[in-house]
Amino acid sequence: MTARLLDGKAIGAGLRAALGARVAGLGFRPGLRVVRVGDDLASVVYVRSKDRAAKEAGFDSETILLPDDVPESGLLDVVRRLNADPAVDGILVQLPLPKHIDPQRVLEAVDPAKDVDGFHPVNAGRLAAGLPGLVPCTPKGVMHLLAEAGVALPGARAVVLGRSAIVGRPMAALLLAADATVTMLHSRSRDIAEECRRAEVLVAAVGREGMVNGDWIAPGAVVVDVGINRRADGKLAGDVEFEAARARAGWITPVPGGVGPMTIACLLENTLEAALARRGAIALQPNGGVAEEHATPEQSYGHGPGLA
Ligand SMILES: Nc1nc(=O)c2c([nH]1)NC[C@@H]1CN(c3ccc(C(=O)N[C@@H](CCC(=O)O)C(=O)O)cc3)C=[N+]21
Numbered sequence: 001m002t003a004r005l006l007d008g009k010a011i012g013a014g015l016r017a018a019l020g021a022r023v024a025g026l027g028f029r030p031g032l033r034v035v036r037v038g039d040d041l042a043s044v045v046y047v048r049s050k051d052r053a054a055k056e057a058g059f060d061s062e063t064i065l066l067p068d069d070v071p072e073s074g075l076l077d078v079v080r081r082l083n084a085d086p087a088v089d090g091i092l093v094q095l096p097l098p099k100h101i102d103p104q105r106v107l108e109a110v111d112p113a114k115d116v117d118g119f120h121p122v123n124a125g126r127l128a129a130g131l132p133g134l135v136p137c138t139p140k141g142v143m144h145l146l147a148e149a150g151v152a153l154p155g156a157r158a159v160v161l162g163r164s165a166i167v168g169r170p171m172a173a174l175l176l177a178a179d180a181t182v183t184m185l186h187s188r189s190r191d192i193a194e195e196c197r198r199a200e201v202l203v204a205a206v207g208r209e210g211m212v213n214g215d216w217i218a219p220g221a222v223v224v225d226v227g228i229n230r231r232a233d234g235k236l237a238g239d240v241e242f243e244a245a246r247a248r249a250g251w252i253t254p255v256p257g258g259v260g261p262m263t264i265a266c267l268l269e270n271t272l273e274a275a276l277a278r279r280g281a282i283a284l285q286p287n288g289g290v291a292e293e294h295a296t297p298e299q300s301y302g303h304g305p306g307l308a
Pocket residue numbers: 045046049092093094095096117137228236255256257258259260261263264
């Protein structure tokens with residue numbers, strides 16, 4: 001079997017076009033502000049793509065550049081000003097930040113209603129609790145890809161490799177909300193190869209080139225590679241041994257051109273959702289709305305005996 005490619009570049013472009021059409025009918029431009037501190041090379045590239053995608057889709061997008069040596073208090077002042085600005089619907093502080101700044105303090109300064117990264121503990125907690133809120137862009141983008149591939153998640157064995165706050169944990173929460181049977185693997189897990197071989201859906205978010213061997217992939221599995229690793233030859237590569245995995249999988253995302261472009265499209269989706277929710281035009285959906293057709297209506301109590 002040779003896997004079909006899950007083309008995030010094309011699917012992300014489709015999502016951005018659909019968002020652009022909705023924005024065009026709004027009568028106002030949702031406001032996105034991306035804050036970049038210093039000149040980290042990757043950040044310069046990513047922030048430029050975010051700004052370009054936002055403008056193309058009709059958003060009011062601005063990048064705020066701060067010097068490498070801006071004190072933490074100066075960055076916090078900028079965040080507070082954006083929180084107070086009614087024209088601003090979405091705020092993203094690009095990571096990583098210089099070492100003298102505590103990223104957690106900065107993320108917690110962002111108004112949760114404008115937190116289009118979904119990194120504020122209020123939004124992380126709401127996702128973990130199955131409550132509506134803003135959902136991190138990368139795992140949200142992965143859910144869009146799984147929907148495009150027509151993957152039936154209820155009851156499916158899903159394995160998430162990596163437990164970061166920005167990808168692994170929210171990814172597991174979204175898959176669980178879609179009724180998958182979720183296993184999280186991390187640096188202390190035993191039998192990682194065996195666990196991966198049981199996966200019908202495998203999401204790799206580790207940040208180590210090629211750490212997922214091709215022979216860890218079950219025949220026909222859906223393989224989503226979140227890793228973006230810069231190789232010695234300058235090329236980008238994922239966490240999965242792509243060619244060997246492709247020979248076994250049913251679907252697989254390439255790197256580049258897989259999850260990365262979906263992250264940017266979902267940033268715009270979150271900004272539109274935040275803009276509408278702030279105006280009372282919509283209520284935010286549980287799980288970012290991506291898993292809504294699967295989400296269980298019952299909460300943890302009151303549904304009688306049995307498994308929740
Ligand atoms: N507050 C914050 N929010 C983020 O969402 C955030 C961040 N900080 N810091 C860095 C990471 C990384 N990230 C990517 C976005 C798009 C691509 C992307 O579009 N990648 C292209 C290729 C890009 C290239 O060629 O270099 C692709 O995979 O096809 C990649 C990575 C967002 N991040």
